[in-house]
Structures are given as C-alpha cells and as structure tokens.
Amino acid sequence: MSIENENGNFAKPMLAEVPKVVGSINISHHVDCPHCDETMYDDLDREWWNSNITDQLPNEEEYNSQFEINCKECGKPFIIDGFVY
Numbered sequence: 001m002s003i004e005n006e007n008g009n010f011a012k013p014m015l016a017e018v019p020k021v022v023g024s025i026n027i028s029h030h031v032d033c034p035h036c037d038e039t040m041y042d043d044l045d046r047e048w049w050n051s052n053i054t055d056q057l058p059n060e061e062e063y064n065s066q067f068e069i070n071c072k073e074c075g076k077p078f079i080i081d082g083f084v085y
C-alpha cells in the first residue's frame with residue numbers, strides 16, 4: 001500500500017461531520033500604577049475592580065471617563081484618564 005493511500009485518513013471529512021463552535025471575545029482591561037508600577041487587571045480581580053474603578057466596562061462612555069482610585073498594591077492615589085484600545 002502506498003503512502004498516498006494511507007493519507008486517505010486525512011481527507012477532508014463531509015461537512016456534516018465537522019463540529020461547529022462559536023468563538024469567544026475576551027475583553028480585559030488593565031491599568032498600571034504610576035507610583036509602584038503594579039498592574040491591576042479587571043479579569044484577575046473582578047471584585048476589586050468593580051468596587052474601586054467601575055463595573056460598567058466595556059462601555060464607550062466609561063472609556064472616556066476619569067476614575068480617581070487608590071492603587072490596590074501601594075494604596076497611593078492616582079487618576080485613570082480614560083481607557084484606550
């Protein structure tokens with residue numbers, strides 16, 4: 001039997017046999033502290049982020065807002081002047 005014949009296993013299956021999935025969009029936000037360089041992520045610490053910054057993301061209006069917060073790590077205050085993509 002030739003190699004070409006064995007490759008029949010890799011032939012494109014009928015469309016009906018191909019499983020179908022839906023892809024996901026994973027949006028995450030983060031900000032760096034200007035004092036200690038700590039990076040805070042919304043998806044890693046959702047609870048902290050929601051109560052200290054905003055629970056309204058993603059949202060175009062919130063992306064253009066300012067948020068005055070205290071760093072999660074060093075506690076010093078700073079202002080998030082909006083979010084950019």
Ligand SMILES: [Zn+2]
Nearest residue numbers: 033036071074
């Ligand atoms: Zn800090």
